[in-house]
Amino acid sequence: MMHILMHGLLLLIMPPLLLGVINKVKAWFGGRVGPPLLQPYSDLVKLMRKGMVLSETTTWVFRFGPVITLAAVILAGLVAPMGRFAAPVTFTGDLIFFAYLLGLARFFTTTAALDTGSPFEGMGAAREVAFACLTEPALFIALLVLAKISGSLTLADMLHGPMSGFPAQAAAPLILVAIGLFAVLLAETCRIPVDDPNTHLELTMIHEVMVLDHSGPLFGVILYTAALKLFILGTLLLHVIAPFQTGLAWLDWSLFLVQMLLLAAVVGVVESVMARLQMRHVPYLLVAALLSCGFGFLLLIG
Amino acid sequence: MNRDREKMVTFTNGWSIDLDRVPTFTLDAFEWAILDAVDQGKRVVALFGVPTGQPEVTTLYVILAQDQENYLNAARTQIEGDRFPSLTPRCPQVHLFEREIAEQFGLVPGGHPWLKPVRSHRSWTGRDAWDRSPDQPILPGVSDFYRLGGDVHEVAVGPVHAGIIEPGHFRFQCHGEQVFHLEIALGYQHRGVEQAMRGGPHPRSIHYAETLAGDSTVAHATSYCQVIESLSHCQKTARAQTLRGVSLELERLANHVGDLGALANDVGFLPTASFCGRIRGDILNMTALLCGSRFGRGMIRPGGVGFDVDQARVTALLRQLDAAEKDAAVAVDLLWETPSVMSRFEGIGPLPRQVALDLGIVGPAARASGLSRDVRQDQPCGVFRFAHIPVSVYDTGDVFARAYIRWLEILQSMRFIRENLRAIPAGACQVPVGPLTPNGLVVALNEGWRGEVCHVAITDETGRFARYKIVDPSFHNWSALAYALRDQQISDFPLCNKSFNLSYCGHDL
Numbered sequence: 001m002m003h004i005l006m007h008g009l010l011l012l013i014m015p016p017l018l019l020g021v022i023n024k025v026k027a028w029f030g031g032r033v034g035p036p037l038l039q040p041y042s043d044l045v046k047l048m049r050k051g052m053v054l055s056e057t058t059t060w061v062f063r064f065g066p067v068i069t070l071a072a073v074i075l076a077g078l079v080a081p082m083g084r085f086a087a088p089v090t091f092t093g094d095l096i097f098f099a100y101l102l103g104l105a106r107f108f109t110t111t112a113a114l115d116t117g118s119p120f121e122g123m124g125a126a127r128e129v130a131f132a133c134l135t136e137p138a139l140f141i142a143l144l145v146l147a148k149i150s151g152s153l154t155l156a157d158m159l160h161g162p163m164s165g166f167p168a169q170a171a172a173p174l175i176l177v178a179i180g181l182f183a184v185l186l187a188e189t190c191r192i193p194v195d196d197p198n199t200h201l202e203l204t205m206i207h208e209v210m211v212l213d214h215s216g217p218l219f220g221v222i223l224y225t226a227a228l229k230l231f232i233l234g235t236l237l238l239h240v241i242a243p244f245q246t247g248l249a250w251l252d253w254s255l256f257l258v259q260m261l262l263l264a265a266v267v268g269v270v271e272s273v274m275a276r277l278q279m280r281h282v283p284y285l286l287v288a289a290l291l292s293c294g295f296g297f298l299l300l301i302g
Numbered sequence: 303m304n305r306d307r308e309k310m311v312t313f314t315n316g317w318s319i320d321l322d323r324v325p326t327f328t329l330d331a332f333e334w335a336i337l338d339a340v341d342q343g344k345r346v347v348a349l350f351g352v353p354t355g356q357p358e359v360t361t362l363y364v365i366l367a368q369d370q371e372n373y374l375n376a377a378r379t380q381i382e383g384d385r386f387p388s389l390t391p392r393c394p395q396v397h398l399f400e401r402e403i404a405e406q407f408g409l410v411p412g413g414h415p416w417l418k419p420v421r422s423h424r425s426w427t428g429r430d431a432w433d434r435s436p437d438q439p440i441l442p443g444v445s446d447f448y449r450l451g452g453d454v455h456e457v458a459v460g461p462v463h464a465g466i467i468e469p470g471h472f473r474f475q476c477h478g479e480q481v482f483h484l485e486i487a488l489g490y491q492h493r494g495v496e497q498a499m500r501g502g503p504h505p506r507s508i509h510y511a512e513t514l515a516g517d518s519t520v521a522h523a524t525s526y527c528q529v530i531e532s533l534s535h536c537q538k539t540a541r542a543q544t545l546r547g548v549s550l551e552l553e554r555l556a557n558h559v560g561d562l563g564a565l566a567n568d569v570g571f572l573p574t575a576s577f578c579g580r581i582r583g584d585i586l587n588m589t590a591l592l593c594g595s596r597f598g599r600g601m602i603r604p605g606g607v608g609f610d611v612d613q614a615r616v617t618a619l620l621r622q623l624d625a626a627e628k629d630a631a632v633a634v635d636l637l638w639e640t641p642s643v644m645s646r647f648e649g650i651g652p653l654p655r656q657v658a659l660d661l662g663i664v665g666p667a668a669r670a671s672g673l674s675r676d677v678r679q680d681q682p683c684g685v686f687r688f689a690h691i692p693v694s695v696y697d698t699g700d701v702f703a704r705a706y707i708r709w710l711e712i713l714q715s716m717r718f719i720r721e722n723l724r725a726i727p728a729g730a731c732q733v734p735v736g737p738l739t740p741n742g743l744v745v746a747l748n749e750g751w752r753g754e755v756c757h758v759a760i761t762d763e764t765g766r767f768a769r770y771k772i773v774d775p776s777f778h779n780w781s782a783l784a785y786a787l788r789d790q791q792i793s794d795f796p797l798c799n800k801s802f803n804l805s806y807c808g809h810d811l
Contacts, residue, residue, distance in 0.1 A: 026572055030572045030573055031577060031580070032576055119455070119456070119458065123792075126478075139803070165672030189663050192570045198570075200465035201464070201568065202459065203792055203793055203796055204794075271572070272572050273573075274571070274642040274643075275570050275639075275642040275646050276569050276570035276641065277642070277646075278646055278794065279479060279791050279793035279794075281474070
């Protein structure tokens with residue numbers, strides 16, 4: 001019970017902190033002090049207290065899009081286990097449920113963007129779904145590898161691995177899957193090198209351009225959902241790259257927190273040391289992620 | 303065709319001549335004179351109309367530059383009625399000048415392939431080249447755009463942008479992510495400076511010149527002051543000329559460093575973006591140390607410069623310059639050493655040499671496409687007659703070339719400032735300016751950081767400006783940006799745009 005409470009609390013409260021960490025790391029690389037660590041929380045509070053401008057051409061889809069997206073992502077967060085602890089919701093085949101919740105979230109984000117009738121948002125939606133065609137299979141194959149290793153179809157068992165640790169022959173596939181998952185994480189959460197969350201240039205945006213017309217509380221919901229997505233995909237990746245456990249509950253929770261913040265710092269470092277890819281080179285990265293996961297699977301069945 | 307080979311008047315940058323010396327050609331000879339000159343490698347610096355006493359007669363002037371032999375040519379012709387044959391099909395570099403004449407004087411350049419208003423204002427003569435009625439509102443950006451049709455879709459960007467930049471409207475013809483054609487509609491910043499300068503010089507004129515394009519304050523103010531000085535035969539001191547040169551190069555440094563940072567920012571490469579933003583501020587502060595204004599306002603004044611320097615200031619400037627150079631080298635080298643940045647810069651938005659030549663491109667954009675074009679070398683005036691700056695040329699014409707040219711010029715400008723500040727001649731910083739010669743013509747060219755800044759003044763019989771023509775480098779170069787985008791990815795537009803970094807208000811005047 002305590003763990004379920006802890007899971008819910010972390011899921012709802014921690015994500016904006018990751019953005020704070022990323023921004024701090026980026027500021028440090030740029031020789032700046034940067035915004036306070038907790039700035040994303042202030043931003044969310046500010047947005048929640050603002051008014052909203054709704055275009056006359058939009059329909060209910062535009063208003064419901066961000067809310068449905070948020071609901072879908074939170075539900076996905078309840079399915080994904082954190083650290084060595086069980087997820088609040090778990091059943092056989094929940095990995096499919098998890099993947100499709102993320103798909104549902106994307107569907108409503110892009111539909112809300114198309115609903116505005118703006119050529120920019122249509123362009124962003126087209127880019128988003130085009131790149132999703134590559135990230136989604138990569139995620140599926142990654143889950144497939146984990147299912148094959150663990151012999152289970154529930155996320156909790158797949159991700160926790162056997163109590164004795166992963167077998168040695170699983171090392172190579174897991175490394176490949178980790179590489180693939182990291183690229184998926186960067187793409188899905190709109191980070192450099194795929195997308196630039198800080199840009200003000202409409203024509204280069206992917207995710208940001210889809211939400212240009214959203215303002216006030218709805219925009220706050222969108223920012224919060226983006227942070228949640230980063231958190232959830234981060235938990236997934238941590239299982240693969242850092243499956244450490246001590247057996248002590250409080251120590252394991254702290255370990256999870258520290259690992260999560262480190263992961264955010266790594267994302268920040270990646271964003272600081274490289275430029276964005278050309279839009280037409282993004283698929284190369286995503287195909288590489290897909291192949292990396294695919295080879296992991298091949299190694300396993302070979 | 304009967305080719306009338308009359309001679310155009312030859313003169314140099316910054317030297318006034320009697321208006322009578324400019325020959326008046328027949329329209330036919332005028333056209334052939336321009337075509338021949340362009341064939342021989344000369345370039346059209348300005349082509350503009352001047353109203354005469356009679357409403358149905360307009361005089362057209364052309365100013366041509368012979369860059370290899372460092373002289374200028376001028377000729378004029380009279381146009382009666384409301385039409386003249388367009389030269390654009392045979393000489394593309396005059397396309398925007400002809401559109402400008404059509405808009406300002408209501409003269410139709412017959413056969414112009416794309417005759418649209420340039421700045422969307424009413425004509426000066428009451429005639430309208432597009433037969434719009436006087437009560438019909440004229441708004442910038444409201445017009446037909448070139449369309450490809452079929453599956454090609456249009457993306458309209460601006461005039462309101464997501465960032466804090468000047469207003470301009472961009473219309474893309476795209477297929478998916480690929481751009482087939484880009485048309486740029488400007489005019490939102492039109493203030494009517496050329497008309498406001500007529501009847502001058504007024505006490506306000508220098509301020510108009512300084513605010514023509516805020517980031518080229520020194521270049522435009524220097525050109526304006528050269529106009530005044532040469533028309534009043536004022537001999538400025540070597541000290542004033544050196545200080546003007548130093549201010550001009552400081553302006554170039556600040557903008558080039560800022561541009562490199564902005565290019566890094568556009569590809570999401572943060573370290574260089576942040577550092578260059580800061581170094582640009584340091585260099586602006588050096589200009590402020592000279593004259594109290596970070597943008598050089600008040601520095602350049604007719605007869606010399608508004609502020610003198612003492613030894614302590616020179617020492618401080620040199621020290622700050624050393625620090626800025628060291629910091630800039632670290633920040634900018636990071637750009638060239640990062641493969642992910644290079645893959646964004648190389649091969650993007652190429653402008654072939656021949657296209658740059660045909661369109662009459664100037665400044666770093668021309669030099670990045672392999673044209674050795676630099677007013678400081680080709681038409682030197684002021685301190686640049688004595689202190690030469692080697693011209694930096696690169697030949698790929700892409701975003702990388704335009705970025706790298708900036709870096710080469712930064713290094714050259716730093717060396718120039720250091721040498722000239724160390725050996726600054728003694729003397730007064732400003733000398734009094736007398737009244738202007740009546741019936742004179744002067745062309746004052748300067749290499750601003752964006753390229754050639756051109757001011758042409760014609761005085762009437764009382765020594766007031768009868769016509770004041772201004773050509774900002776952006777006027778030439780916007781069409782280069784439109785060309786560079788062809789067959790590029792639409793997501794690379796902001797990067798290409800930044801690599802040219804053209805002025806909207808300099809174009810709109």
